[in-house]
Amino acid sequence: MVFVDRDGTLNRHRPGYVTRGDDLDVLPGVPAAVRLLNDAGCRVVLVTNQRGLATGALTEAQLVEVHQRLVDDLATAGAHLDAIQVCPHQVGECGCRKPLPGLFEQALRRAPWARVGRCVMVGDQDTDLVPAQGLGMRTARVDEASATFEEVVRALLMPTI
Numbered sequence: 001m002v003f004v005d006r007d008g009t010l011n012r013h014r015p016g017y018v019t020r021g022d023d024l025d026v027l028p029g030v031p032a033a034v035r036l037l038n039d040a041g042c043r044v045v046l047v048t049n050q051r052g053l054a055t056g057a058l059t060e061a062q063l064v065e066v067h068q069r070l071v072d073d074l075a076t077a078g079a080h081l082d083a084i085q086v087c088p089h090q091v092g093e094c095g096c097r098k099p100l101p102g103l104f105e106q107a108l109r110r111a112p113w114a115r116v117g118r119c120v121m122v123g124d125q126d127t128d129l130v131p132a133q134g135l136g137m138r139t140a141r142v143d144e145a146s147a148t149f150e151e152v153v154r155a156l157l158m159p160t161i
């Protein structure tokens with residue numbers, strides 16, 4: 001199973017919340033890279049903090065629209081997400097806001113066949129990678145300038161000799 005962060009990993013990071021589908025700027029190569037994961041038989045699970053739902057900066061309808069756009073953009077390459085896990089909570093009010101591990105644990109509970117040592121988390125921040133490492137997953141860091149999502153995925157799928 002491959003866990004992926006959203007902002008800064010699949011789409012360009014921008015100040016504030018992405019509140020409209022038109023503001024979601026999927027990074028080049030991302031749909032094709034997700035397709036590679038799909039074709040390799042990996043379950044792809046999005047894990048994203050959306051505190052704006054708690055503060056009122058983002059409505060549930062807006063989040064649904066944004067995620068529909070993401071799903072549509074991925075579909076242009078024949079790619080899909082297997083699950084979308086959202087933390088809608090305020091800081092300090094839950095066990096699932098990254099860097100806490102709740103979103104990962106929820107996904108793992110629904111996939112009892114998944115071996116945590118074979119799971120990977122791809123994200124652009126320490127807060128993405130720390131909870132995954134704590135659960136025993138491998139991690140890979142995306143950097144818009146030096147390691148794109150597509151490069152990271154290709155490296156993950158490269159057969160080890």
Ligand SMILES: [Mg+2]
Pocket residue numbers: 005006007008009123124125
């Ligand atoms: Mg991010």
Ligand SMILES: [Zn+2]
Pocket residue numbers: 087088089093094095096097
């Ligand atoms: Zn939460």
